[in-house]
Amino acid sequence: MPSIRPESGRFATYLARAADALDAHLEEHPGDAMRRFSDWDPELKGELPEFGSGTDAAIERLLQVVLPNGPRMSHPGFWGWITTGPTTVGAVAAAVASVAGPQRYLMTAFNRVEELSLEWLAGLCGLDEHMKGVYSSGGSTANLIALGAARQWAYTRKGIDPAAAGVTGNPTAIYTSTEVHHTIHRSAGVLGLGRRSVRLVPTDDRHRMRADLLAEMLERDASEGVMPVAVVAAAGTTNTGAIDPLREVGELAHRFGAWFHIDGAYGLPGILDPGITHLYDGLELADSVIVDPHKWLGAPVGVAATFVRDRSLLFHAFMQEPADYLEGAFVEEPESSLDSMGIPYQDFGVELSSPSRGVIVWAILTELGREGMAARIIEDNGFARRVADHARREPSLELLTEPVLSICCFRHVAPPGSDPDEFNQRLLRRLLRETDFMPSSTLVDGRFAIRPCFINVRTTAAHVDGFMDAVLRIGADLTSELHP
Ligand SMILES: Cc1ncc(COP(=O)(O)O)c(C=O)c1O
Incomplete structure (x- = not known):
């Protein structure tokens, strides 16, 4: 044995x-x-x-x-969904932390780096110094935590502590666009607000929330006694990378007494690209913001952050009750790492046991700094524009979305008489089976689209060009099969 x-x-x-x-x-x-x-x-x-x-x-x-x-997620040609393999430094930091700092609590360097890296991350993403954070496992939990704060805030204003008493009283609503990531619905369900409390605001021709229609909805609901809990805007939607008009949406949220949350799980680091920084105007209005280092910053999967203006709201929403196995173990004036839990992240979210995620972000930002990370983001956005340029130039390709961030949606023109959705599905399937390139797909205004999302640190311009050549080659092949 x-x-x-x-x-x-x-x-x-x-x-x-x-x-x-x-x-x-x-x-x-x-x-x-x-x-x-x-x-x-x-x-x-x-x-x-x-x-x-x-x-x-x-x-x-x-x-x-x-x-x-x-899966092939770390390979340079993988551009599916919004996921990728980690950078070397991120993977090494995770391995080290899993042994030497397996929990984020106790007053150790890992606990300290958790806070320091949250401050760095906030600064990197253009958040002001009053935004305080907590890590969790992904955008799903990060949104849940942010909306937990929103719920706490909204009900406390009505004299109810929802964490203690549960949610009661008037119907409530969370407003967001039709392009929302469905973790918002799940959060509403888990928080007892109900999936059906999520109201979907239509988008404009660039897939951004229509602020005028949001205003109409808020007004109508107010007149019917519905309590607005939160308005959720996207800084980078999952489908197309659209950024909602943050200032307009944030001002409306506050005018109608709602919490303003920004889901920047994917797109918040896009603020580092000077060509589009202006699209983040209004970020400072946010009451909560999330960003996933495991998306565009190249951290291993399992690292997201929620930032709120007032972390005590998180404490009231998520604190654990006193426990015999903890009380008495710690002292008021700690001398050693074992004398205190350190910053009580376990009371700012839904996890007690939790890996030290901060050290991963700290290592990544130590490696590259702001400038290095900006260079990476700018390059990725450039890759999406490179695809768009190819699609504009090539008569056999059709551009479906003008890239804002690092996503470009396009498709191959189908031969007359064949269904373009089916044709592109077949093309994508062959691409995945026969080549090193792996974008995913989506529907853009109901049309099937090939959708590369460039967050992969191993991708170069040569890969992007190789991908476009492969799309054209397979597209021509399929066309001649259908019209020999
Ligand atoms: C905008 C947005 N929010 C939330 C999520 C959920 O993130 P996670 O998969 O890390 O839970 C995603 C995932 O792609 C996303 O794109």
């Missing part, structure tokens, strides 16, 4: 082995993005072993069977 204790002093050996495998993995260009399930599943299937095979064998199987059959 293998030892039940990890062997000491073997980290270097095993991590070096894993590092070699990861380097090789990043160099590979598998022909098929979605390897056949049947190719690798038989190797993984099996019963729980009665007797383990030991560290060596377990790590070997991890590297031989699991690693090569994962």
